[in-house]
Amino acid sequence: MANQGLRGxxxxxxxxxxxxxxxxxxxxxxxCVEAAVAAMAxxxxxxxxxxxxxxxxAMAQPMLYHAEAIAEYLQIFPRYxxxxxxxxxxxxxxxxxxxxxxxxxxxxxxxxxxxDSMRSGLTREQAMLxxxxxxxPQFEQPYGPTVPAYYALIAQAHMAQYGTTESxxxxxxxxxxAWAARNPAAQMRExxxxxxxxxxxxxADPLHLLDCSLVSDGGSAIIMTSAERARDFPHDPxxxxxxxxxxxxxxxxxAHDLTTSAARESGxxxxxxxxxxxxxxxxxxxxxxFTPTVLVELEDLGFCDKGEGGAFAESxxxxxxxxxxxxxxxxxxxxxxxxxxxxMFALTESVWQLRHSAGERQVADAELALVHAQGGIMSxxxxxxxxxxx
Amino acid sequence: MSRILPPTTALTEPYWxxxxxxxxxLQRCTACGKHQFYPRxxxxxxxxxxxxxxxxxxxxxxxxxxxxxxxxxxxxxAPYIVALVDLAEGPRMMSNIVDAEPEQVFVGATxxxxxxxxxxxxSLPVFRLTDNGVIS
Numbered sequence: 001m002a003n004q005g006l007r008g009x010x011x012x013x014x015x016x017x018x019x020x021x022x023x024x025x026x027x028x029x030x031x032c033v034e035a036a037v038a039a040m041a042x043x044x045x046x047x048x049x050x051x052x053x054x055x056x057x058a059m060a061q062p063m064l065y066h067a068e069a070i071a072e073y074l075q076i077f078p079r080y081x082x083x084x085x086x087x088x089x090x091x092x093x094x095x096x097x098x099x100x101x102x103x104x105x106x107x108x109x110x111x112x113x114x115x116d117s118m119r120s121g122l123t124r125e126q127a128m129l130x131x132x133x134x135x136x137p138q139f140e141q142p143y144g145p146t147v148p149a150y151y152a153l154i155a156q157a158h159m160a161q162y163g164t165t166e167s168x169x170x171x172x173x174x175x176x177x178a179w180a181a182r183n184p185a186a187q188m189r190e191x192x193x194x195x196x197x198x199x200x201x202x203x204a205d206p207l208h209l210l211d212c213s214l215v216s217d218g219g220s221a222i223i224m225t226s227a228e229r230a231r232d233f234p235h236d237p238x239x240x241x242x243x244x245x246x247x248x249x250x251x252x253x254x255a256h257d258l259t260t261s262a263a264r265e266s267g268x269x270x271x272x273x274x275x276x277x278x279x280x281x282x283x284x285x286x287x288x289x290f291t292p293t294v295l296v297e298l299e300d301l302g303f304c305d306k307g308e309g310g311a312f313a314e315s316x317x318x319x320x321x322x323x324x325x326x327x328x329x330x331x332x333x334x335x336x337x338x339x340x341x342x343x344m345f346a347l348t349e350s351v352w353q354l355r356h357s358a359g360e361r362q363v364a365d366a367e368l369a370l371v372h373a374q375g376g377i378m379s380x381x382x383x384x385x386x387x388x389x390x
Numbered sequence: 391m392s393r394i395l396p397p398t399t400a401l402t403e404p405y406w407x408x409x410x411x412x413x414x415x416l417q418r419c420t421a422c423g424k425h426q427f428y429p430r431x432x433x434x435x436x437x438x439x440x441x442x443x444x445x446x447x448x449x450x451x452x453x454x455x456x457x458x459x460x461x462x463x464x465x466x467x468a469p470y471i472v473a474l475v476d477l478a479e480g481p482r483m484m485s486n487i488v489d490a491e492p493e494q495v496f497v498g499a500t501x502x503x504x505x506x507x508x509x510x511x512x513s514l515p516v517f518r519l520t521d522n523g524v525i526s
Contacts, residue, residue: 132462138396139428140484142514144458144466152456153474160454160497204472205457205492253474253484254428258454 007273008390010099011230011237014043014223015351017344020336021187023217024120028058031115031219033073039111039221044234050223052080052107054098056090056114056340059130060121070113080107087375088287090114091343092382095224096243102226109229114341115219134377136251148212148290150252150377152204155292157258159206161307166206168310169291170197173210173333175318176288180330182320182361187214188334211291213332213342220344222351227390238354241368242276242385244269252377263300263372263381270370270383271302278302281385282366283325283353285346287373288332294318297372298326301383325363328353343373347384354388393465393508402429404443409513414446414503416479427481448503450475450517453482457492471495475517486516499523 016038018031032055040047053076055067063069066083080101084094091114098110122130134150135141158164174194180186192210200209230237246262246269249255271277278301286297295309303324304312318326329335329349332342350369352358367388374381398406408415416425421438425446432439455473458466471487473495487495488506501517508514 128463132394136428136484138398138402142394142396142508143472143484143486144394144462144470145472145484146458146460146462148460149456149458149472153454153472156456156497157454202457202459204459207456253482258474 004273006099006103006243007241007275008239009227010102010224011227011239012222012224012351012386013230013233013235013237014039014045015348016042016221017185017348018115018219020185020216020218020338020345022119023117026117026217028061028115028117028121028219029070029073031117031217032058032070032113035115035219035221036070036074036111036113039113039223042235043223045109045223047074047076050076050109050111051078052098052101052110053078054094054110054112055083057083057085058116059126059339060117078107080110085340087340087380088289088342089373089375089380089382090340091347092371092373092384093245093380095347095384096245096382098224099240099243102224108225110224111221112224113219113221114344116339116341117217118337118339119215119217121217136253140251140253146204148207149204151290151292152207153252154258154296154378155206158292158295161259162310164295164310166198167194168314169206169211169295170194170208171313172288172291172294172318173197175313175322176327176331176333178319179328179361180334183330183335186330186335187216188330207290213289213337214334216336216338218336218338218341218345220341220348222344222347236355236388238351238386238388239390240384241387242270242272242274242383244273244383246381248379250376250379255378259296260306261296261300261374261378261381263297263374263383266381266383267301267372270385274385276368276385278370281324281368281370283328283363283369285327285331285350285369285371287343288327289337289342291333293374293378294326296378297374301370301372320361328358328361328363343371346371346373350386354386391463391465395509395512401431405429406512408445409505409515412505414448414515415443416446416477416481417441418444425479425481427477427483446503447478449478450501450503452487452495452497452499452501452523454497455487455495473517475501488516488518490519494519494523496523
């Protein structure tokens with residue numbers, strides 16, 4: 001049974017990003033606090049009004065009790081306080097939970113703030129550890145898989161099963177860059193072509209360097225409250241209309257299907273809650289740690305048929321002016337990717353798109369947005385549907 | 391820098407002992423008859439705890455693969471091939487395809503297990519293409 005209980009019950013009333021890219025000398029905690037303060041300012045509230053706090057731990061500055069440490073730094077005293085870690089899926093799975101916390105009265109105004117310094121804050125040894133500690137310690141890690149290699153296994157299987165090509169993966173990176181070119185905040189803004197992607201050095205066949213997301217510093221935060229309270233804030237509320245999760249495995253060698261993911265379940269659950277379908281979306285922000293991730297998500301979320309993701313991307317649909325604008329901020333591929341907080345930026349971008357304040361990259365008359373994140377190696381999926389109207 | 395060694399456990403000891411002796415050991419459930427990998431305390435198919443160790447035949451096919459062009463560390467000189475191998479008994483495992491040129495490997499290629507010493511105490515199952523990967 002689809003849970004429709006959360007539909008239209010909560011709204012995002014504040015959103016802010018820090019600068020992103022290379023920010024040496026700034027700690028993740030400082031970026032987390034900066035994003036939090038900016039999101040509160042955007043929502044027009046004082047810190048005393050925040051009674052819920054959600055953060056994620058930072059790889060460059062791990063803390064035993066992260067959310068508590070950020071609350072202490074900010075000197076706020078929430079009654080709902082939690083830090084979460086679900087890889088790239090962290091942001092949206094916790095947003096799902098935080099929405100429940102508001103509906104059940106655990107908190108009234110929740111601040112979700114996340115930051116990390118993957119670019120400047122990790123020593124070479126720490127960066128290697130992050131790479132090598134992904135994967136099963138006994139049955140995967142000893143074979144030397146890298147993070148791109150895990151996703152390459154998915155890409156290669158998709159190519160074998162459906163005839164998908166390297167050029168079709170490349171088009172996803174090209175579209176992301178075309179959006180980033182319109183976003184002054186994006187880390188990489190120089191336009192690229194499919195040929196550029198294919199000419200960039202091979203990292204793990206069939207993934208080239210430009211098929212891989214960036215490594216960044218940065219932070220991002222939102223403020224969420226009940227739909228009732230949301231009307232009292234300065235900006236148009238952005239309502240949560242649907243949320244769904246799907247969890248299929250942790251390790252890629254244990255996935256029952258390499259080319260179909262639990263995005264199929266998370267998407268179906270979110271659509272059911274919202275009472276809408278993929279054809280109703282004005283834009284989609286799809287987790288893009290690597291280009292094949294987007295391709296599989298396009299299929300599993302119903303934007304095209306299974307096996308047709310390559311042709312769909314190749315049609316130019318994802319680009320500015322295309323039939324399905326995807327990752328309008330530039331995504332992890334071209335805007336920024338500071339690790340676990342990565343999809344926060346897809347969330348804040350969705351807020352701006354639905355407020356109709358996204359500037360040069362505004363999708364005209366955007367009413368409904370789908371945002372999707374996954375963590376692990378296509379393991380944990382959360383889909384959210386956001387809208388201007390309840 | 392040395393290669394990553396698996397942190398073995400009491401449960402997985404028979405698997406690693408098998409590797410050292412040149413045998414690929416799998417768990418088989420005596421209740422439902424299915425095989426599983428990785429080793430667990432219960433059957434991942436039917437949840438029974440009645441598991442026995444058997445020797446796999448060592449044959450498999452490549453479910454997917456990648457050529458790692460930037461190695462994880464100096465102990466892993468690139469390029470090397472990371473693959474998912476579907477064993478004849480059913481389970482899938484990650485491994486390396488050794489002694490093959492990247493262009494020889496393809497999804498569906500047939501492979502056979504071999505063992506490679508990672509340290510004095512630990513050997514890992516790796517795979518080689520059989521008959522150039524094509525079923526004869």
